[in-house]
Amino acid sequence: MLTIKNLRVAIEGKEILKGINLEIKAGEVHAIMGPNGSGKSTLGNVLAGKEEYEILDGEVIYEGQDLLDLSAEDRARMGVFLGFQYPVEIPGVPMVNFIKTSVNEMRKFKGLEPLTAGEFLKLMREKKELVHLDSQLTNRSVNEGFSGGEKKKNEIFQMAMLEPKLAILDETDSGLDIDALRIVSDGVNALKHPERSTIVITHYQRLLDYIVPDFVHVLYQGQIVKSAGKELALELEEKGYDWLKNHSL
């Protein structure tokens, strides 16, 4: 599904990713862990097509296509979803209008007719239940006045609505209390599908108690310094990142 080869990325002249290699197959869940500033969010943003980064080298093949050649909106339409660490507010734009536009853009790309109002409302009701999203929230402006937990739930709600092929969840656990964490994780797990791959970016092992990864990668100073199965997360939790820093040397 996704192959990243020797990806090197800089922002404002500073190299952040220094040769990332990663292979993700359909249906797999990969966790990317690492200390602050290791480049985790950069990787998510680059895959989603944020403009401010400079690609120095390497390639990213997604479903047989050169992902880095596509605009951010086309990547999204082809099934790449980024769950934002800090979802932005868009005042005056009701969430329901926003997600409806989004769903129909995806459908248009696939050559499908827009959903009727009835179909859309039914779909929305279903998916809101999945993440226990307060039904009032979709009537408010996009993320405006949402609590931290509500914003994250809203990201997973959008993921549920859009049914992406590749979901990148950037620190979805940050700012969540334990109940919200469980609800968000349940949502992600419910969306698990043999055709859907997930990249979970996180600081803490805690999230991986709920979303069990097939692989864990540790990103440190712009490189993946260790990859292993889910047990790596526990080992990291126990020994801390310092263990790996020494280990990598």
Added chain:
Amino acid sequence: MEEQDKILHEVTSQEYKFGFVSDFESESIPKGLNEDVIRVISAKKNEPEFMLQFRLDAYRKWLEMPMPDWAYLKIPPIDFQDIIYYSAPKTKPQYESLDEVDPDLIETFNKLGIPLEEQKVLAGVAVDAVIDSVSVKTTFKETLAEKGIIFCSFSEAVQEHPDLIKKYLGMAVPTSDNFFAALNSAVFSDGSFCYIPKGVRCPMELSTYFRINAAGTGQFERTLIVAEDESYVSYLEGCTAPMRDENQLHAAVVEIIALDRAEVKYSTVQNWYPGNKEGKGGVYNFVTKRGICRGVSSKISWTQVETGSAITWKYPSCILMGDNSVGEFNSVAVTNNHQQADTGTKMVHIGKNTKSTIISKGISAGVSNNAYRGLVKVLPGAVNSRNFSQCDSLLLGSTCGAHTFPYIEVGNKSSVVEHEATTSKIGEDQIFYCNQRGISTEDAIGMIVNGYAKEVLNKLPMEFAVEAQKLLAISLEGSVG
């Protein structure tokens, strides 16, 4: 960041979509202005003596006035002797059905997306269409007449209701008010008159579509709305103009008089030709709009969506004379490319317990400048009065300007005046968030801008709100990809 600017540049450098010139014959008098020209205009319109005196009085005052230079605008010199002050479609039709109307005219309306026949049937809107200066078509007149409502061209009102005109003309905007109002008073050729009798609620939205057409013709419209005690009317004004190269001067006057417990809602969507991307051409729009809440507990609200014109100089205002009267001003002003706008309002509190609200949303793009200028004046006798003002500016890109000039004068201690202002930029994070959900940058900007302006758009009558939303998107969208 660079990429963002590039996209914004592309998005905002779009051409005017309603540019075309229709080709029907005009009857004009020679260029220039003097007392003889004014006498000719008045005679052509077969006006009573008081109208000629009104015009001459205004003209003599205008001669002594300097052109105002206090606005945040760069106004090229205007040669007032190089303007044709009167032109009218050659035949003044009095048609019973649309079939009899000049097909060119119907075609023009169709291009604008406002087919009269559809509006007539579907929307139930009475339309007084003003092409150049003479009213061509008035619909639903009979329905209105049953209620005693008068809605007709200004010329017709001068002929048929001279007493009303004599009583109210110049009450809100006296001839000496300002340079452009004086000029309008001297030379206005036509416009609309609306009179709602005591206790009558006008059953439909009244609208007038203005259009500028004949080359080199100044356009001087005059609108007068009188709402008697306990009456209500919602009045819509919408306009687009054909593309042309030379600048066109427009100096309209709108007067509203609201008597005891009367309410008047005046909504405008203005989309005159703004000039091309290089700032060539476009309409100069110098408008005086003022309402007087003469009666107790009367209410006047102005709602405007301004996207057009090369230069906009416009301050729809409320004089709150009656105790407990209410004034509102809701505005969205978009400037793009080389457009300049200096717009806002005046709220003058004279009566006790008067209330006013100002919501102004400026949107600037390209290399345009957008200024809000507002005066809130509370006189000593206007005890317990309140004003709330909110002035927001939204910038697209880094080459445009937003400016706010609020003036507040409070003459007593029991009144409360509040002013809030914000300036924001469409964030690249907002656009990326939309992109990541499959929404193009162009659509994202349209969505964000409409969200920003929603508070004001919600105040527009339904059919206008839809049109205005499209217009906002069209004004800022365009040529991406």
